[in-house]
Amino acid sequence: MVGERNRIITVANQKGGVGKTTTAINLATALAAIGERVLIIDLDPQGNASTGLGIERRNRKLSSYDVMVGTHGIGETVVETAVPNLYIVPSTMDLLGVEMEISQQSDRVFRLRRALQAADAQAFSYILVDCPPSFNLLTMNAMAAAHSVLVPLQCEFFALEGLSQLLETVEQVRRTVNPSLDIQGIVLTMFDARNNLAQQVVSDVRTHLGEKVYHTLIPRNVRVSEAPSYGKPAILYDLKCAGSQAYLQLASEVIQRERQRKAKAAA
Structure with a gap:
C-alpha cells in the first residue's frame, strides 16, 4: 500500500452490471471537477473505463498490462483525458493473459502496489482502480495496493447477498496481503424512487451497514447510460442531468469523509 498523502481506492464488485465502471469514471471526473488531481487505473480487460473517457483502442500504445508484467512503469503509461486534472492508465485485451504470465512469480499479488510505490503516485490526490467484475489476480492486485474498497451496489433484490x-x-x-484495507463506502446505484423494492433495498443496506453507506443515491438515468457511447463521462455529456449532479454530490461526500478520516487519524 502506498503512502497516506493520497488515497488509493479500488472500485469493485464481483457482480457485473451494478454501475462499477460508470461509478469509477464519473466519481473520478467529479473529483477532478472539484479540483482534485485524479488517476484512474483501468484494470478490467474489457477496457470500458478507457473507452468511456474517450481513449480509443488504437491510441493505447501502453497500458495497465505493461505495468502488470513489469515492462513499463505507471508514469510511462499515463494518458491525459479530456477532463482537466483527470488521467488514466488505459486497459487493453492483453490483460486477459496477464494472470497466466505472472501466476508463477513470487510477487504476483503485489505487482500494482510496487508499480505505484515506484511511480510518483503522490502527484495524484486520488487514484481509483477499476477492477474486473470477478475475483481474480487482477482484483487481488488492486486490493493489495489500495487503502480502501468502494463498492457500487445496485438497488435490487440480491444486492445484500452479493455484498456479503x-x-x-x-x-x-486483509488476512493475507493487506491488513489495513478498509471499506471506503457503499454507493447505491440505479436507484428508482418509484420502485418500492429499491426503497426497501436502501433501507436494508443502511440498516446492516450504517455509516459505511453514502447518503448520495445514484439514480437510474438515461443520460448517464448514453455518455460512454460518446466517449465522455456524464458530467461532460450533460452536466445538468440528475446522474451528473448525483456524482458531484458523491464526490463532495467522499472528500468530506476523507477530511474527517485524516482529522481523526491526526487527533
Missing part, C-alpha cells in the same frame, strides 16, 4: 460475498473477499485480502 464481496465483504468476505475483502476480509480474505
Whole structure:
C-alpha cells in the first residue's frame, strides 16, 4: 500500500452490471471537477473505463498490462483525458493473459502496489482502480495496493447477498496481503424512487451497514447510460442531468469523509 498523502481506492464488485465502471469514471471526473488531481487505473480487460473517457483502442500504445508484467512503469503509461486534472492508465485485451504470465512469480499479488510505490503516485490526490467484475489476480492486485474498497451496489433484490460475498473477499485480502484495507463506502446505484423494492433495498443496506453507506443515491438515468457511447463521462455529456449532479454530490461526500478520516487519524 502506498503512502497516506493520497488515497488509493479500488472500485469493485464481483457482480457485473451494478454501475462499477460508470461509478469509477464519473466519481473520478467529479473529483477532478472539484479540483482534485485524479488517476484512474483501468484494470478490467474489457477496457470500458478507457473507452468511456474517450481513449480509443488504437491510441493505447501502453497500458495497465505493461505495468502488470513489469515492462513499463505507471508514469510511462499515463494518458491525459479530456477532463482537466483527470488521467488514466488505459486497459487493453492483453490483460486477459496477464494472470497466466505472472501466476508463477513470487510477487504476483503485489505487482500494482510496487508499480505505484515506484511511480510518483503522490502527484495524484486520488487514484481509483477499476477492477474486473470477478475475483481474480487482477482484483487481488488492486486490493493489495489500495487503502480502501468502494463498492457500487445496485438497488435490487440480491444486492445484500452479493455484498456479503464481496465483504468476505475483502476480509480474505486483509488476512493475507493487506491488513489495513478498509471499506471506503457503499454507493447505491440505479436507484428508482418509484420502485418500492429499491426503497426497501436502501433501507436494508443502511440498516446492516450504517455509516459505511453514502447518503448520495445514484439514480437510474438515461443520460448517464448514453455518455460512454460518446466517449465522455456524464458530467461532460450533460452536466445538468440528475446522474451528473448525483456524482458531484458523491464526490463532495467522499472528500468530506476523507477530511474527517485524516482529522481523526491526526487527533
